[in-house]
Amino acid sequence: MDIEFKLQEFVLKALKDLYEQEVDSKAIQIQKTRKDFEGDFTLVVFPLLRITKKPPEQTAEEIGNYLKDNIKQISNFNVIKGFLNLSIDKSFWISYLNNISGEENFGFVTSKKDPKTILIEYSSPNTNKPLHLGHIRNNLLGYAVANLLETQGDKVVKVNLVNDRGIHICKSMLAWQKWGENITPEGASKKGDHLVGDFYVKFDQEYKKEIQQLIDQGVAEDEAKQKAPLILEAQEMLRKWEANDPEVRELWRKMNDWVLDGFDVTYKNLGVDFDKVYFESDTYKLGKKLVLEGLEKDIFIKKEDGSVWADLSNEGLDQKILLRSDGTSVYMTQDLGTAQQRFNDFNADEAIYVVGNEQNYHFQVLKIVLDKLGFEWAEELHHLSYGMVELPEGKMKSREGTVVDADDLLAEMTNTAEEMSRELGKLEGYSEEERRRIIETIGLGALKYFILKVDPKKTMTFDPKESIDFNGNTGPFIQYTYARIQSLVRKAKDNGLEPSSKLNENLELSAKELHLIKLIYSYPEVLKEAAEAYSPAQVANYVYDMAKEFNQFYHDHPIVSEENKNLALLRLQLSGQVSKIIESGMGILGIHVPERM
């Protein structure tokens, strides 16, 4: 029985019995009591004064008495100003602990009546250069949000849309053709995505030289950019690609495969995966038909030069191009088509796009246009608009070489974890294999937690120095807490203490113990709200609170050496439940927890 729901029910009854008033349940504000006050739940009575027509203290007093008389779990109450603080009997909390002890996935919605199918697109890389820090935030968010939504009992399909065609791809290809001397990833002993990325950079360098030459010859800068031989060649290559030129297609396939192989390694190291991968080279023409149909129905307009536009001035926006004058598709066209295809492919109820907030306008338009086309699911299309990742010295600029490479960063985190554990003398006597595994778990955990603990919507600063700090509000701190509990459970077992679901309900609880149980109690609600907000950060912060609270409890509550066996059992059970939630919450974030560290 949900105690909060029960409290609410009885407050409604109280208002009816005491004041003969029917009230909407929304007017009943029950929240957790702040820790500086005595009590577990607090009823805010201010909103009820209009009904009771009595001063706040008197109202609170009267309702408090009513609740205490009618709900056996309420052991006491106190009134401070307009706040009615209710204390729940200790036995309720202990029995709560007993009740959930056997639950497999505590906090998850396990059997939902009508589960939805939710698509989530994330990652969406370009195949012309390796992944960087920005992609890491995207990938971690996408993966974690997918997990988070699954906890609410829905079916989640993770999709990736690989941007594998376009002028930027041709730039890398052209540079390889000109200066690559047939080098391969094997020959260069380099991951394919990095090798291709090198040629993308090479193109840019040579292109700039050409522009400068033209400018020196007296050509205006804008014109120079358009007339430089290299860019003309790249554009020609793109035309050939679209015309299915065998040679270009072969080169394209070869280099794309290099990149994709490289991405697979990064994805694997990062621990993310997909249920379905779409390639833009397959989908870029989709949507044209939709646009033409829309044109026939006069939803869109055609200009004299043949280009097709959506007029969004009624929505407070301007006009948006949907088809070029030569009839080819733009980004928006493609996205209209892929949206429809996806919804059809999976018979989806909802789709979430994990894409940076620089594309807010694009998604705003996408939704409106789909709506104009009459798709009822347009409303169910959500843009998880996350903030950019910046460095302490400012934005990452690929041209200035300040981009943090994903693979480098992952390697660096592991190295730091290794150094740190050596300094602390932590993993002595472990097998090489186990040592390796723990170090990777910690390094990766530090990185993931560092990124995921920040509200997705906000621009965040990535300070490398801070990210490798393993103390305080960090992944390793939480992992450490988990490892400690596992160690504790092992030690307890050696001393004949096993977790029990039949705890004595008459025990007294310390403030810390009570607080921990209440934190456990709120886990289901935390998941629900985090899922609604698409915010793994809410789970991260909750798990941190839990770990912090546990460490305080652990510090001054003996367990194995506690002489009162009933109390020892309660503490052991409590610790075990905390570790389960840490494992569960971290698991949602895609972070593993070690049995020892």
Add this chain to the structure above:
RNA sequence: GGUCUCGUAGCUCAGUUGGAUAGAGCAACAGCCUUCUAAGCUGUGGGUCCCAGGUUCGAAUCCUGGCGGGAUCACCA
């Protein structure tokens, strides 16, 4: 310039439908390991919640107007 968004401790961040005295971590300083892992715990200092109005019993939170940062407004994606 239009639209959107952010502004909380020196730094990085919490603070969810408006609730009680605004919280953590890092950094600084001072303590705690013959006792279940010190990657831990405890304490100290640190705030005009950008500013000014408004809404009301009550505003970091909602509204309006400023100031400051960011994004975006392409026949790029």
